Amino acid sequence: MEKFHNLFPLGLLVLLCFLSASLAMFPTNITTDQSSLLALRAHIAVDPLQILAKNWSVGSSVCDWIGVSCGSRHHRVTALNISSMGLTGIIPPQLGNLSFLVSLDMSANNFHGELPHEFVGLRRLKLLNLSVNNLEGEFPHWIGSFPQLRRLSLRNNSFTGLIPSSISNLSKLEIINLNNNHLQGNIPTGIFNISSLQIIVLANNSLSGVLPSDMCYHLPGLIRLSLSFNKLYGQLPSSNLAQCSELRVLSLSFNEFGGSIPKEIGALKKLEELFLGSNYLEARKRQGIYAVDKNMVLMDKYNTMRDW
Structure with missing residues (x-):
């Protein structure tokens, strides 16, 4: 009997550890999602339309809040779209607890500060659009943590530093737009290995x-x-250029490219816009394409295409 009593605390400890581990496997629910969004609301300093202040209320279901969508299967938040609301604030780390989130669009607001590392928990994300804000700091090194991501737009912010090589982990990526930041260094070659990119x-x-x-x-x-308005140099790419057979826009102007314009550009039958001006290219005619001097922009048919 004494031996049994001595072993009982050990058995109880094992049981408690098992229960703790089981609970850890299912740590979040719709209440967690609600708390995460309320944390976001609390970090909003300016809400000119009073949408979040008035509509995001604990008196109603989070799935009925403006900008919030929930999945029918798990009844969890799967999409958050609060774009173009004139919001000013910072993005809290609690937003990384929205573990069922598939689409996040907070574009065209005035969010500032750095992106929280806790975003790595959003592993179901297919769309991440934080463009046209005032976000800053080093470009997130953990950006490659979203295996399902299709669309990534962080354009018109103030990110600095390098584009990390981990970005090549986004093997399903279709659109990447980092236009108008303060990024430096080489473009990771892995970007050119993501075959789904459009x-x-x-x-x-x-x-x-x-x-x-x-x-x-x-x-x-x-x-x-x-890739215009950078500091890229060397020869324009030529080998296998014809394999970009769907290419409609090629913009490489305002860089430091030298040499001649590759004749392979003439094989791009779907090309609608071509910008090569303000480089150091040789001025000569080749395959119906005219090189220009340092002060001009070279273009074929001009058609306005919207940035995503």
């Missing part, structure tokens, strides 16, 4: 280095490549 916009930064000559080898569906 739009790459990295213009208006301070990116440097050379482009891989065979960058189109893994980008058969690329529609738009916009």
